[in-house]
Amino acid sequence: MEKRIRKYSLIILTCLLLLPVLLRADDLLQKAQKTVVKKIAVAKNMQLNISNQYGGIVIQRWKRTSAMIQVTITGRSVKLSRANTLIRFVTIKTSKIPGAVSLETVIDTLAQHINPSSGEQCLISYTVFVPAGLKLAVTNRFGNIQVKSFEGELAIDEKFGDLKIERASGPIRIDAEQGSADIDRIHGGSLRFKGFTQVRIGELSGAVDARFWSGGSVDLGLSNDLQKLSINADNVKPLNITNLKLANADLKIHSTVSKIIYNGRIMLTLEKTLNVTLKKPLKIDTVFVMGKSDTTKKIAEKLLNLKKISITAMKSVDYTLKTGSATTGIKIDVSFCVVNVKD
Amino acid sequence: MENEFEKYLHKNRARFEEGSPSPRVWEKLQRNLTEQHARRQRIIRIRRISLGIAAGVLLCIGAMLLLFKNNSRLSRNAITQNTMRRDSTIESQKLLAEKIELDSTERIAGITDNKTRQSLYSYAKRIETRQKQLAVLQQLNPDLYARSQKVLMDLNMGYNQLQKQLPGSLDQQKVLKALIQNLKMQELILNNQLQLLEELQIPDNASDGKKDKKI
Numbered sequence: 001m002e003k004r005i006r007k008y009s010l011i012i013l014t015c016l017l018l019l020p021v022l023l024r025a026d027d028l029l030q031k032a033q034k035t036v037v038k039k040i041a042v043a044k045n046m047q048l049n050i051s052n053q054y055g056g057i058v059i060q061r062w063k064r065t066s067a068m069i070q071v072t073i074t075g076r077s078v079k080l081s082r083a084n085t086l087i088r089f090v091t092i093k094t095s096k097i098p099g100a101v102s103l104e105t106v107i108d109t110l111a112q113h114i115n116p117s118s119g120e121q122c123l124i125s126y127t128v129f130v131p132a133g134l135k136l137a138v139t140n141r142f143g144n145i146q147v148k149s150f151e152g153e154l155a156i157d158e159k160f161g162d163l164k165i166e167r168a169s170g171p172i173r174i175d176a177e178q179g180s181a182d183i184d185r186i187h188g189g190s191l192r193f194k195g196f197t198q199v200r201i202g203e204l205s206g207a208v209d210a211r212f213w214s215g216g217s218v219d220l221g222l223s224n225d226l227q228k229l230s231i232n233a234d235n236v237k238p239l240n241i242t243n244l245k246l247a248n249a250d251l252k253i254h255s256t257v258s259k260i261i262y263n264g265r266i267m268l269t270l271e272k273t274l275n276v277t278l279k280k281p282l283k284i285d286t287v288f289v290m291g292k293s294d295t296t297k298k299i300a301e302k303l304l305n306l307k308k309i310s311i312t313a314m315k316s317v318d319y320t321l322k323t324g325s326a327t328t329g330i331k332i333d334v335s336f337c338v339v340n341v342k343d
Numbered sequence: 344m345e346n347e348f349e350k351y352l353h354k355n356r357a358r359f360e361e362g363s364p365s366p367r368v369w370e371k372l373q374r375n376l377t378e379q380h381a382r383r384q385r386i387i388r389i390r391r392i393s394l395g396i397a398a399g400v401l402l403c404i405g406a407m408l409l410l411f412k413n414n415s416r417l418s419r420n421a422i423t424q425n426t427m428r429r430d431s432t433i434e435s436q437k438l439l440a441e442k443i444e445l446d447s448t449e450r451i452a453g454i455t456d457n458k459t460r461q462s463l464y465s466y467a468k469r470i471e472t473r474q475k476q477l478a479v480l481q482q483l484n485p486d487l488y489a490r491s492q493k494v495l496m497d498l499n500m501g502y503n504q505l506q507k508q509l510p511g512s513l514d515q516q517k518v519l520k521a522l523i524q525n526l527k528m529q530e531l532i533l534n535n536q537l538q539l540l541e542e543l544q545i546p547d548n549a550s551d552g553k554k555d556k557k558i
Contacts, residue, residue, distance in 0.1 A: 054514045089513070107513050122513045142517040160505075160521040178501070178524055195498055195528050214494035214532050235494045237535040257487065257539055336491060336536050 032083035036071040047135040049102040055124035222247035238338040245343040249328035251321035256335040466526035473533035
């Protein structure tokens with residue numbers, strides 16, 4: 001009997017000692033890494049295309065005339081052999097056509113069978129060094145894109161990852177979905193953001209066409225170099241536009257089921273009752289009244305009490321905001337949005 | 344056997360055959376005959392008029408009966424149509440609710456990781472509740488409701504694509520994270536829409552407060 005108790009105690013003790021080790025199995029994953037370096041001679045007007053998945057892309061301008069792409073493939077698994085197998089599933093395919101070079105991450109999806117519960121993973125990271133004046137098109141899925149510095153035409157197609165642009169000159173075309181974006185400055189271009197959590201653009205200049213679809217907050221700062229701005233926003237809350245005075249622009253807003261706030265005051269269209277009170281019809285078609293400026297409060301769990309909804313609240317409403325001797329035009333088309341404009 | 348009248352006729356026969364009634368008698372007879380004819384004509388005219396009136400009344404009654412019959416058929420049709428419309432509205436609402444619930448179940452299909460399943464299910468349920476709240480807009484303003492659903496349908500399509508990508512994915516954790524993010528976004532959008540609708544609604548003073556719809 002005593003022997004049996006001793007035996008079981010030993011087993012329990014061993015299990016207890018092994019428990020922390022088992023719980024921290026993630027930290028014991030073996031890592032295998034492979035680096036691929038591609039050097040590309042850049043001709044005039046050449047375009048470089050990069051397409052990646054499951055990893056980040058960092059873009060940086062350098063003073064050389066050629067481009068260099070460094071790809072790091074990292075495989076993690078409990079067994080080192082398995083980690084090495086994982087990185088072998090990934091290849092970097094290079095293709096060239098006149099005037100363009102393309103680099104693409106190719107994953108052998110038939111060969112690889114990753115067990116998510118085992119903690120296995122594979123990460124493919126690009127660091128791109130480019131000269132000035134290059135046309136660059138970057139596509140990424142399930143990874144972030146960071147533009148540290150870039151000079152030239154830039155096209156970004158990003159899905160399921162965040163975007164950060166620190167310094168970029170030249171027109172930019174962005175097509176981003178499900179992620180956030182933090183951009184210091186944009187000088188002309190077309191922007192498409194869908195299903196984003198947050199978009200911040202510090203300074204907008206040149207001619208910009210922007211579309212924000214279904215997302216969280218959008219912060220846009222205008223600059224005195226803004227030539228034209230067209231915004232289409234659907235289900236964005238809030239859409240904050242600042243520095244209107246600096247941009248010296250006339251603002252035209254077409255809104256459907258949206259709340260428009262100018263300098264903390266809710267903008268209303270002139271209704272019949274207001275015309276009666278004011279006696280004289282106003283020249284501009286907007287009037288400001290004090291209202292709630294807090295647009296961030298959450299709906300919580302309370303039930304919506306939809307009374308007979310007035311048709312005026314549901315139909316489209318147009319607002320015009322003249323700022324005097326404006327030479328720039330800002331056109332905003334919004335539905336299901338809260339728009340916050342500040343001087 | 345002759346009676347007295349016949350005896351009188353035999354006795355005065357000659358007088359009867361020779362003589363004729365006086366012009367006064369003829370005149371009286373003539374007048375009586377004319378008057379009788381005129382009376383008969385008048386009676387015939389009155390009868391014709393009466394018959395005409397009777398026919399007219401009968402026609403009117405017939406027409407009214409026809410109209411009444413048609414009206415009742417129309418109102419019956421209207422009632423049937425209204426009932427059908429109400430039934431179809433109830434049916435469509437039922438279908439919508441079923442679809443929403445089905446979406447919640449479908450959203451976690453094929454996801455083996457328990458923690459993620461729980462997260463996704465929790466978001467899916469919250470979306471379900473919000474969608475049911477918003478469904479009242481479908482009756483009030485179908486166009487606006489359709490517009491409100493556009494972005495959500497788009498996000499749903501993205502969700503379905505992610506779900507398909509999951510089994511062959513090199514990093515499933517990233518895909519699962521994107522799935523959760525997608526549902527989070529859908530919930531945020533629904534919250535924003537409901538809040539905006541609540542803030543922008545202008546209560547109609549003329550409408551009876553009892554007609555308010557609680558959802």
